[in-house]
Amino acid sequence: xxxxxxxxxxxxxxxxxxxxxxxxxxxxxxxxxxxxxxxxxxxxxxxxxxxxxxxxxxxxxxxxxxxxx
Numbered sequence: 257x258x259x260x261x262x263x264x265x266x267x268x269x270x271x272x273x274x275x276x277x278x279x280x281x282x283x284x285x286x287x288x289x290x291x292x293x294x295x296x297x298x299x300x301x302x303x304x305x306x307x308x309x310x311x312x313x314x315x316x317x318x319x320x321x322x323x324x325x
Contacts, residue, residue, distance in 0.1 A: 293299050
């Protein structure tokens with residue numbers, strides 16, 4: 257039992273290293289995600305698709321109103 261307690265309260269450098277590695281990987285992921293989105297202009301494409309959808313819905317409503325009249 258004593259050995260288990262000594263292991264639990266031993267050197268925490270491995271745990272600190274794993275936490276630091278996880279933090280660096282998360283920050284790297286966020287930075288690279290932004291770079292990929294910028295390079296492929298995915299944010300602009302998404303905005304344009306939303307605008308096109310809105311315009312198509314407006315056209316569809318106008319055509320439906322004209323068909324009813």
